[in-house]
Amino acid sequence: MKSECDIAIIGGGIMGLSMAYQLSRAGVTNVVVLERGYMAEGASGRNGGGVRMQWSSESNVLLMRESIDLMRHFAQEIGVNVWLRQGGYLFLARSEAEREKMETNVALQNRCDVPTRMLSPEEARAIVPELDLSGIVCASYNPKDGTVFPWPFLWGYAHQAMARGVEVRLHTGVDAIEPSADGYLLATSKRETGERDTLRAKRVVNAAGSWSPEVARLVGLELPNRPHRHEILSTEPLKPFLAPMVSLLSSGLYFSQSMRGEIVTGISLEDHDDGSVKLGSRLGFLTKIARELTQLVPRFAELEVLRQWAGPYDVTPDGQPILGEPLPGFFLCCGFVGHGFMMAPVIGKRYAEWLSGKKKDPIFDRFTLDRFKSGKLEPEEMILG
Amino acid sequence: MSAKIIVCRCEDVTLSDIERTHALGYTHLEEVKRYTGLGTGPCQGRECMVHAAILCAHASKIPVDKVRPFTARPPLQPVSLAILAGEDE
Ligand SMILES: Cc1cc2nc3c(=O)[nH]c(=O)nc-3n(C[C@H](O)[C@H](O)[C@H](O)COP(=O)(O)OP(=O)(O)OC[C@H]3O[C@@H](n4cnc5c(N)ncnc54)[C@H](O)[C@@H]3O)c2cc1C
Numbered sequence: 001m002k003s004e005c006d007i008a009i010i011g012g013g014i015m016g017l018s019m020a021y022q023l024s025r026a027g028v029t030n031v032v033v034l035e036r037g038y039m040a041e042g043a044s045g046r047n048g049g050g051v052r053m054q055w056s057s058e059s060n061v062l063l064m065r066e067s068i069d070l071m072r073h074f075a076q077e078i079g080v081n082v083w084l085r086q087g088g089y090l091f092l093a094r095s096e097a098e099r100e101k102m103e104t105n106v107a108l109q110n111r112c113d114v115p116t117r118m119l120s121p122e123e124a125r126a127i128v129p130e131l132d133l134s135g136i137v138c139a140s141y142n143p144k145d146g147t148v149f150p151w152p153f154l155w156g157y158a159h160q161a162m163a164r165g166v167e168v169r170l171h172t173g174v175d176a177i178e179p180s181a182d183g184y185l186l187a188t189s190k191r192e193t194g195e196r197d198t199l200r201a202k203r204v205v206n207a208a209g210s211w212s213p214e215v216a217r218l219v220g221l222e223l224p225n226r227p228h229r230h231e232i233l234s235t236e237p238l239k240p241f242l243a244p245m246v247s248l249l250s251s252g253l254y255f256s257q258s259m260r261g262e263i264v265t266g267i268s269l270e271d272h273d274d275g276s277v278k279l280g281s282r283l284g285f286l287t288k289i290a291r292e293l294t295q296l297v298p299r300f301a302e303l304e305v306l307r308q309w310a311g312p313y314d315v316t317p318d319g320q321p322i323l324g325e326p327l328p329g330f331f332l333c334c335g336f337v338g339h340g341f342m343m344a345p346v347i348g349k350r351y352a353e354w355l356s357g358k359k360k361d362p363i364f365d366r367f368t369l370d371r372f373k374s375g376k377l378e379p380e381e382m383i384l385g
Numbered sequence: 386m387s388a389k390i391i392v393c394r395c396e397d398v399t400l401s402d403i404e405r406t407h408a409l410g411y412t413h414l415e416e417v418k419r420y421t422g423l424g425t426g427p428c429q430g431r432e433c434m435v436h437a438a439i440l441c442a443h444a445s446k447i448p449v450d451k452v453r454p455f456t457a458r459p460p461l462q463p464v465s466l467a468i469l470a471g472e473d474e
Binding site: 038039040041045151155170171235236281283286287289290291293294300301302303304305306307308309 | 410411413415416419420425426427429456458459460463464465466467468469470471472
């Protein structure tokens, strides 16, 4: 066990692990990842595995395009099957206002070399014949979007980073962070036994997802992100029949079929926000989603729900992440709302390039904590849930 | 031998799958569930959780009653979307 390191990463979710993996590939291996719980305890172990390039901001279109490209080589590179399946994403619009936005977004995506196309309801039905498209005015479809199975992604990154000398310390939470002459001194404790320890780190990264405001407060920083409970369910498995992820813009309903055959589906739902992470499952979610889903796909009426669960969205005021170095040697990698899984490959790579001294990408000057003060926001609008 | 002993029948998780998971240092029941998929099929762990908990207790050398069961996910029994949507009344 290291007692000193170059970089301590707080949070062993997909962000922290992607960064650790990329750092190790860049030759920076004196790194410790500190995870308070078990691996995949946070949002990264609870998400729907959707990966798409259909966004409304240019930065997201380009970042996700690159991320999905990285994922395509993941099985080879890391030796873990993440079950990437590029079955496309089919977005459905119900109003003229939605159609207008959709057309603007598709034009932007095409300018970024993403092959999204506008479809008529009939063309959408040709892709998913089970849809009841009454009230749908048009659709957008990018055949290169897809889904992954999230869990093996985490082990893949972790095991590769560990093989190169990175330490991933599970069940170890960070309780205090003191600035010191040569960086920071972290006080940690084991969740099960309470056993205490310390770790010296020249640089610290806050990758604690929905808990990142708590972690930032340990060094006196206030972050604007808030946790939002997002619920999701999966059904009994069916024979594979559904290629794309389908999503209704008006309600935020989305559903896809996993490689195990289950329908995995979620929807936007209000929650009361008191700043704490809430992970309880609600009956109101089941009844709302059941109504929306059976209306859109009448044949799902007989389908049985097996399990529902919840995870935290890490929501920022503009739907964009919080990156950069607000204090010397203290870095932020949080605020990924409901799309952090698909962003992790590219963000980890860019962060590793920066921290290993190769180059600093402009995203680290654009998506800073400061932007919320200066008011220069470019909001992302294609957020579901 | 342990490759032929099935612990989770829904997801085909064998004793040797669990032993391999423990050998990687993942001895918590929640970790075993996520690493192997154990307990995520139609019975939702009703058949396999106790066996897996005993194995986890052995692996981490703690009493079985100290192993926390994994979070129960509603619904208790599979329920059709039609019933949830209120179309059956
Ligand atoms: C239901 C649901 C569906 C989603 N669907 C998608 C999707 O389809 N596609 C997509 O790309 N994204 C999706 N997301 C979003 C995605 O899951 C997240 O953006 C992503 O996992 C965030 O990763 P993270 O590493 O930032 O956070 P997390 O995975 O939450 O990791 C943060 C970790 O920090 C740890 N931690 C907290 N405090 C401390 C401390 N003091 N010391 C040590 N460790 C600490 C936590 O235990 C946690 O494990 C979804 C999210 C949810 C909840």
